[in-house]
Amino acid sequence: MLHRDAQPSLLRYLRVAADPGTADDVARPLLASCHQVSRSPFLVPGPGTGDPRDVTAPIDLPYTDHGEGSAVVLLHAVGDSRRAFLPLLEHLPAGHRYLAPDMRGHGDAASPETGYAVGDFAADVVSFLDRRGLDHVTLVGSSSGGLVAQRVAADHPERVSQLVLVGAPHSLQDVVLPEELRRLTDPMDADVVRGFTTMLTHRPLPEALVEAAVSDGLRVAAHVWLATLEGLVSEPPPSQRATIQAPTLVLWGEYDGVLARSQAEALVRDIKGARLVVLSDTGHLPLWECPRAVAAEIAAFI
Numbered sequence: 001m002l003h004r005d006a007q008p009s010l011l012r013y014l015r016v017a018a019d020p021g022t023a024d025d026v027a028r029p030l031l032a033s034c035h036q037v038s039r040s041p042f043l044v045p046g047p048g049t050g051d052p053r054d055v056t057a058p059i060d061l062p063y064t065d066h067g068e069g070s071a072v073v074l075l076h077a078v079g080d081s082r083r084a085f086l087p088l089l090e091h092l093p094a095g096h097r098y099l100a101p102d103m104r105g106h107g108d109a110a111s112p113e114t115g116y117a118v119g120d121f122a123a124d125v126v127s128f129l130d131r132r133g134l135d136h137v138t139l140v141g142s143s144s145g146g147l148v149a150q151r152v153a154a155d156h157p158e159r160v161s162q163l164v165l166v167g168a169p170h171s172l173q174d175v176v177l178p179e180e181l182r183r184l185t186d187p188m189d190a191d192v193v194r195g196f197t198t199m200l201t202h203r204p205l206p207e208a209l210v211e212a213a214v215s216d217g218l219r220v221a222a223h224v225w226l227a228t229l230e231g232l233v234s235e236p237p238p239s240q241r242a243t244i245q246a247p248t249l250v251l252w253g254e255y256d257g258v259l260a261r262s263q264a265e266a267l268v269r270d271i272k273g274a275r276l277v278v279l280s281d282t283g284h285l286p287l288w289e290c291p292r293a294v295a296a297e298i299a300a301f302i
Contacts, residue, residue, distance in 0.1 A: 202283030
């Protein structure tokens, strides 16, 4: 758990005041989706590396597999799991195969002691595509998963036919992580993870969905949280590595309290032809706050 002297300061860093009011009609499909979390028929196990210290080879990732057609791979954010996409999957169009892997250190994936740079996550995604026989796919990245998606698109342009970035950063290199994070130990404190989750949204979410997200966050080991966040803030903009050639849709919440609009605008500036859509009355997690609107934008794009 978090050391007692670190907890109040970290909670102040993580938490924001809850918005007043009640959830709109988006809450009902979110809650219905959340009920599916523990009994999804589409969960496919992955063995991992077998050795938690082995980071020389990519990890085989467990994943959700739903639908048939052209492949769309969904990459979740730090602290989440493949379950994060369940609300969105209810509303995505037919005619596509949707695959959502657990990233290393998250969900049911193996948790190596090291190897949490953005490049490590990207290598896992490319290996995932190879193992599934997917030559080229549409990548959808949520929040920090969008940084991983950009890295894949920059390093392997032949594998990414389209790119959708949902609340994704252009760069986090200006972020200074609070010192309290270095004092995190296992087991993680549920209040800390809940604070981290609730700070991300503008619209109120069903409590069941919040608790599912907290459950996922608690499964992530302290060393994974720290190493992943350190990897994110040290990653240069992937578009500076190479030209991102894939047609790109950028979705950003009007009231995103985590990433400024300038981050979304920088993505559109650096990725030729990218299009920005601002989602009204939405915070940092459109996947949960307005899954119908996100699905409609994705459907029109792909």
